[in-house]
Every structure is written in C-alpha cells, then in structure tokens.
Amino acid sequence: QVQLVESGGGLVQAGGSLRLSCAASGRTFNSVTMGWFRQAPGKEREFVARITLTGGTTYYADSVKGRFTISRVNAKNTVYLQMNSLKPEDTAVYYCAASQYLGAIDRMHYNYWGQGTQVTVSS
DSSP states (O other): OEEEEEEOOEEEETTOOEEEEEEEEESGGGOOEEEEEEEOTTSOOEEEEEEETTTOOEEEOTTTTTTEEEEEEGGGTEEEEEEOSOOGGGOEEEEEEEESSTTOOSGGGEEEEOOOEEEEEEO
C-alpha cells in the first residue's frame, strides 16, 4: 500500500500562485510515476501533469503548459506542483496519484490516490 497526502490548496485571486505538495509513504518502491489530476464540479477527473521518479521527465496537459511545474524530491518522497498565473478555470480539487507504469498519463493507470486538496481561483 502507498499512502499519499496532499497539502497546499486554498483560495487565490486570478494571476496568483500556489504550490501543492504530495507526501508519499508506505510501499513506494513500486511506483515509477507520480501525477497530478484535478476534478471540477460536474466534470470528470482530468490529467494535469506527471513526473517519472527516476529520470525526472515531465509531461503536462496543454491547459497548464507554461504555467504549472511538477517536481520531486525523492529523498523526501514528495512531489510538488507549482501553479503560476492561475485562472478561474483552474478551480478544482487536485489529486496526487502514483503509478507503476512509466510515464503514465491515463488515470486508469494510477492505482494510488490522495484525498485531494481544494484550489479555488477567484476572478
């Protein structure tokens, strides 16, 4: 089992920044990719960004490319999502997830999920 705990969400004005953190514990050695997803009210959960835990390669959804940055500190078992130039449409619950598949971007390939953290961007 892998436990994931997100933190760092909150209320911010449009154009502002937030940094989300995801702390992993448990049997983390089987996970090779960490991802961030988000779910807005009435919408499906969507991919935001992912990072591989060995090479550190990253991949982003087009909607956040150039504004969000995913990073990790393996020694701390922690993944971050730096969110800049936030827009009202970024408002959602943000989830951290772990995958055994290298480079996964499909939520079906993620088998461990955090409880989520709310991000609200006001206009």
